[in-house]
Amino acid sequence: MDTLVSLSKRRGFIFQSSEIYGGTGSCWDYGPLGVELKQNIKRIWWRDYIQQRPDMVGLDASILMHPTVWKASGHVDNFTDPMVDCLECRRRFRADKVDETPWVHYCAATKGNKFTIPAGEPCSHCGERRTLCPDCGKGSLTAPRQFNLMFKTFMGPVEEDASLTYLRPETAQGIFVNFDNVAQSMRRKLPFGIGQIGKAFRNEITPGNFIFRTREFEQMEIEYFVNPRDTVEGKPADEYWHERWIADSLAWFQRYGLREENLRLREHEKDELAHYAKRTADVEYHFPIGWSELMGIANRTDFDLKQHAQFSGKALTYFDEERKEHVVPYVIEPSAGVDRALLAFLADAYQEEEVRGEKRVVLRFHPELAPVKVAVLPLLKKRDDGVRTAHAIRDTLAKHWTVVYDDTAAIGRLYRRQDEVGTPYCVTVDVQTVGDSDKGESADGKVTIRDRDSMEQARVPIDTLPAVFLDLLSGGSWSAVAPRFR
Ligand code: GAP
Secondary structure (H helix, E strand, C coil): CHHHHHHHCCCCEEEEHHHCCCCCCCEECCCCCHHHHHHHHHHHHHHHHHHHCCCCEEEEEECCCCCCHHHHHHHHCCCCCEEEECCCCEEEEECHHHHHHEEEEEEECCCCEEEEECCCCCCCCCCCCCCCCCCCCCCCCCCCEEEEEEEEECCCCCCCCEEEECCCCCCCCHHCHHHHHHHHHCCCCCCCEEEEEEEEEEECCCCCCCCEECCEEEEEEEEEEECCEEEEEEEEEHHHHHHHHHHHHHHHHCCCCCCHHHHHHHHCCCCCCCCCCCCEEEEEECCCCCCEEEEEEEECCCCCHHHHHHHHHHCCCCHHHHCCEEEEECEEEEEEEEEHHHHHHHHHHHEEEEECCCEEEEEEECCCCCCCCCCEEEECCHHHHHHHHHHHHHHHHCCCCCCEEECCCHHHHHHHHHHHHHHCEEECCCHHHHHEHHEEEEEEECCEEEEEECCCCEEEHHHHHHHHHHHHHHHCCHHHHHHHHH
């Protein structure tokens, strides 16, 4: 994780928020390359799930909602974590996670020497287990108290209870309260889904592990509405679609580069199910911190629509033409975190290898995810015609993709820089491209494309570059495209 944090800062992916003021707890800013990567994740998700599927539509609901939304959804009463406080240093921990952190121990058996002991283990000298604060090793912990994770705020100029509302802790509720608006305006028949990407806020007690758990994050959520009276392939429709969405979600992450061996499914035990869920399966990823949740796929039944109908007094039903009756749809909810997806893609792409005796760091991003698609590098930065040609190539390609020009180092170093940020292709402009009149050599109008993963090169006419990159960046492999130019 430290390697990823340091690469992210050094190469403009992710910076700590308000760093010059000492940083804000668990908030991060996406730098020039990070924002490209994040946008690419959101763009392919939107394209694959909203644009391309006939049974899906999109939504962008507001972050601030009517406060009753959160009463109806159960968040005011149930969206809590048990927390304990240290009476000495005042640090706060999640009661259910306090044994998952290494703990500080002043060992009586070694005359009070201070040790940091791995999470959950006893002291190897005195055999004692943790009872005090894991952080300072001195204070007792309070009994667990429930702590609501929603951020409170006030709407309007007066800070009073009547104007109290919350920053949304999930994007999902914006979809539920718009169910009828969308179904009516878009004349939707079940089953259909509504997808949304947006910010969510949780006042996590123990945020951390870089962008894995933060207090402000982004979600990509789908609420997929099905008729609970229907059966599909012999199964109740909600159970059939739940299975389908689990399989689709796993396949999606693999399609964009996460290795199969780094992904697994984990079923929630009955006692850990959220208050609204009939069944939830998490897609877990083997993060640098160990196996942890990447996304959840829950069967929320008709809980939310019924709650909002009850609290708002508005019917949130669907008229089943076949059975001539109103039903409250069931909901399958594939819910992924954008930031967690980004961390997983970054971790999976990161590789160190040795090339001709030197260490090469390379981010093997899927081309659709790579923040920069092509880097144009002039070999002769003192030749005006070479530099002009390189700029012209960048300008042409930049109409379609994120393309950079760089002439600030020698070519070997420029390649390493692009490898380290995951740029799939570099284009070099050399003396043959522009010719050398002093030596009587004419320009050949070709440039060299270098492939990040194989480091192979191919010489390609300049005027074919847009077509070649269209092929390479939309699914064509280097091994299929490069031989055309040998
Ligand atoms: N609407 C359902 C819902 O919000 P969740 O499991 O609490 O379910 C869904 O959140 C996803 O949002 C998680 O799988 C994770 O990817 C992301 N997420 C949740 N809390 C997060 C946090 N504090 N920081 C970063 N991502 C978070």
